[in-house]
Amino acid sequence: QREKPLLLSTWNHGVPANAAAWVKLNETGSILDAVEAGVRDTELDMENLSVGLQGLPDREGITTLDASIMRGDGACGSVAFVRQIKHPITLARAVMEKTPHVMLVGEGARQFAIAQGFTLEEEKLSPKARIEYDKWKVTSQYKPIINIENHDTIGMIGLAADGKLAGSCTTSGLAYKMHGRVGDSPIIGAGLYVDDEVGAATATGLGETIIRICGSFLIVELMRQGRSPQEACEEAVRRLVRKSKNIQDIQAGFLAINKDGDTGAYAVHPGFNFAKATAAGNVLLDSKSHF
Ligand code: SD4
Numbered sequence: 267q268r269e270k271p272l273l274l275s276t277w278n279h280g281v282p283a284n285a286a287a288w289v290k291l292n293e294t295g296s297i298l299d300a301v302e303a304g305v306r307d308t309e310l311d312m313e314n315l316s317v318g319l320q321g322l323p324d325r326e327g328i329t330t331l332d333a334s335i336m337r338g339d340g341a342c343g344s345v346a347f348v349r350q351i352k353h354p355i356t357l358a359r360a361v362m363e364k365t366p367h368v369m370l371v372g373e374g375a376r377q378f379a380i381a382q383g384f385t386l387e388e389e390k391l392s393p394k395a396r397i398e399y400d401k402w403k404v405t406s407q408y409k410p411i412i413n414i415e416n417h418d419t420i421g422m423i424g425l426a427a428d429g430k431l432a433g434s435c436t437t438s439g440l441a442y443k444m445h446g447r448v449g450d451s452p453i454i455g456a457g458l459y460v461d462d463e464v465g466a467a468t469a470t471g472l473g474e475t476i477i478r479i480c481g482s483f484l485i486v487e488l489m490r491q492g493r494s495p496q497e498a499c500e501e502a503v504r505r506l507v508r509k510s511k512n513i514q515d516i517q518a519g520f521l522a523i524n525k526d527g528d529t530g531a532y533a534v535h536p537g538f539n540f541a542k543a544t545a546a547g548n549v550l551l552d553s554k555s556h557f
Contacts, residue, residue: 268526268527268528269527269544269545269546270425270426270427270429270527271288271291271297271424271425271426271427271544271545272424272425272523272527272529272542272543272544273287273288273291273300273301273304273422273423273424273425273541273542273543273544274422274423274424274468274521274523274529274531274540274541274542274543275287275304275305275420275421275422275423275521275540275541276419276420276421276422276468276470276519276521276538276540277418277419277420277470277538277539277540277541278539278541278550279307279308279311279314279317279418279420280420280422280539280540280541280550281541281548281549281550282307282308282311283304283305283307283308283420283422283541284304284422284541284542284543284548285307285543285548286303286304286306286307287300287301287303287304287422287424287543288300288543288548289303290302290303290304291424291426295426296426297424297425297426297430297431297432298335298337298359298432300424300426300432301335301422301423301424301432301433301434302335302355302356302359302434304420304422304424304434305317305333305355305420305422305434305435305436306353306355306356308418308420308436309352309353309354309355309436310352312392312394313394314418315394315395315398315418315438315441316418316419316437316438316439316441317418317419317420317436317437317438318331318352318436318438319331319350319351319352319387319392319438320392320394320395321392321395321418321437321438321439321441322395322398322399322438322441322442323391323395323399323438323441323442324439324442324443324444324445324447325406325442325443325444325445326445327391327399328349328389328445329349329389329391329395329438330347330348330349330438330439330445331345331347331348331349331351331354331436331437331438331439332344332345332346332347332348332354332436332437332438332439332448332449332451332452332457333345333354333355333357333358333434333435333436333437333451333452334358334434334435334436334451334452334453334454334457334458335355335358335359335362335432335433335434335435335458336432336433336434336454336458336459336460336466337362337430337431337432337460338430338431338432338460338461338462338463338466339462340461341362341363342362342368342454342460343358343359343360343361343362343363343365343367343368343369344358344361344368344369344370344452344453344454345357345358345361345369345370345371345375345452346369346370346371346372346375346448346452346453347371347372347375347446347448348371348372348375348376348379349376349389350376350386350387350388350389351375351376351379351384351386351387352384352385352387353384354436355434355436356384357370357375357378357379357382357384358434358436358452360378360379360382361375361378364382365378368454369452369454371448372446398441402441402442418437419435419436419437419439419451419457419470419471420434420435420436420437420470421433421434421435421451421457421458421468421469421470421521422434422435422468423458423460423466423467423468423521423522423523424466424523425466425523425525425527429462429525430462431460431461431462431465431466431523431525432460432466433458433459433460433466433467433468434458435451435452435457435458435468435469436451437449437451437457439451439473440472440473448473449473449474449476449477450469450473450474450476450477450481451469451473453477454483455480455482455483456469456473456476456477456480456481456482456483457469457473457476457481457482458482459482459483459485459486460486461486461490462525463490463525464486464489464490464524464525465486465489465495465522465523465524465525466486466522466523467481467482467483467485467486467495467498467499467502467520467521467522467523468482468520468521469481469482469518469519469520469521470518470519470520470538471516471517471518471519471533471534471538472516472517472518475506475509475510475516475518476506476518478506478509478510479502479505479506479509481502481506481518481520482520484498484501484502484505485498485499485501485502485520485522485530486498486522488501488502489522489524494524494528494530495522495523495524495528495529495530496522496528496529496530496531496532497530498522498530499520499521499522499530499531499532500530500532500556502520502532503518503520503532503533503534503555503556504556506518506534507534507556513534516534517533517534517535517537517538518533518534519531519532519533519534519538519540519553520532520533521540529542531551531553531554532553532554532555532556533553533554533555533556534555534556534557535555535556535557536552536555536557537555538552538553538555539551539552539553540553
């Protein structure tokens, strides 16, 4: 059923993130403020090992973060491969609002953060990440696959009562990635895409497979051509499955909404869930999957 306002976010932590976004939406009326505030909640969640500075590090033991934000009028900003910043989503928003650019990475993003008055956090693994990293180091086996049960990236898309759309996506990326690796989350069109004329989409899962098909952009374009959000997510997953090797080891999931307030969700494997918030409540739902 169609409802506005509407928020969708990935995984269990989508529930508290939606709740935080809802409060912000009521406060300011801005769907952009809402999707930023929502995922800021996840960026501070010490239980989450795939978002924020508490996330699992790369192979060198360094946690690097990726984030993007987009408004339905085409404004967007992102940061990638950033260190020591607690709220990369807010830094992405600053790139969008305060620079002539869309994307800043690494040291340049960090310098911009300092210039904007962001505090640099001490570079230290969280207690949970330290334990996991030490275990991993015993074999240092790097498999560029994503544990089907264990993803936590948050992507959030929202539709305001006035029909305006926005989305946000933030992650520490793939655990034990190569130093410098960037996933889909900060790539506009891959991890996130929003267009007020059509709808919005976001992604979670193995970023390489999502980038390869321009997943979120693909879903929005399929909706533009008349597919429902659900059909568009299913087609994107089918495309991803066709283009990926070792698909049995790869999880990826998509969420979509159109400007009328219809929603869609689909994943490669079972296990993907998402939170949906409307005036009627904020619930955790299981996505259907290809396999
Ligand atoms: C990435 N898409 O960096 C992210 C990881 C992820 O749940 O979604 N984990 O590839």
